[in-house]
Amino acid sequence: MPSRIVQRIHFEDFGGTEFERLVFAYHVRAGWTDLAWYGQTGSDGGRDIVGKEPLENGGYRSCVIQCVNRKTLTQKKAEEDMARAIAASANNLEVFKFVIGSAVSATRRDTVKTAAINAGITSLTIWSGVDFEEHLRLIGEDLLRRFCDGEPFPDRPDEIRHFAADFPRLSDNEALAQMAVVFQRPAFQTRFHEESSLPAFQAAIEDTIAALNTGVWRTREGETIRRVPSLHHLRDPGTKAKVRKASELVDKLRRAFVAG
Structure with a gap:
């Protein structure tokens, strides 16, 4: 039997809103709580999605997620997004996460992390398109397939939350x-x-x-x-x-x- 080759997904070829829906759906599936999709309103203040990330000890921590579905993440874009998110959070922002549709160089990761530390953000996560795809294939293969097949995700966050939760009513x-x-x-x-x-x-x-x-x-x-x-x-x-x-x-x- 010939080996099966899985081609990398080029998220940047898809629309920004659909990408945000996919990111939102993934974090629902990953067990995040109190998720809110600010990007849908068009006035996100550098905060496409906010929610509480589950921790290994059973607790949660609040986090801001910024979706960047562009061919590249520029230093200016990253710093502007973090500054806007800090301002929108009344200067009380410690945890920030970028989910990017394209590749991110090691140099860009380092310079963005340095800028985050200087801005007072103590925990920064940067997922490139490859990173995001790997996480999706682990717990959200069906979500990725739906995205790639062009089947629209629901418009409303509560509808996305319902179908992405998967077995939401089970004890x-x-x-x-x-x-x-x-x-x-x-x-x-x-x-x-x-x-x-x-x-x-x-x-x-x-x-x-x-x-x-x-x-x-x-x-x-x-x-x-x-x-x-x-x-x-x-x-x-x-x-x-x-x-x-x-x-x-x-x-x-x-x-x-x-x-x-």
């Missing part, structure tokens, strides 16, 4: 019950010495890891069975940590198999 117990089906496959039930296809066994283990992390449940042949909740849908930090640990253990099994 953690209900989500775990659906997630458990990914272990109901021969790879976890057949004695290893009776396994008829070792490549298929490895594929099943890798698919299980992907299902726990992305919610995409596939057969050994790579066909999508259906979507299930992923660890990103779990609300309780302790429960999420246990599922993450389970994923790490399955990955440990995969690495042991590959090594020996």
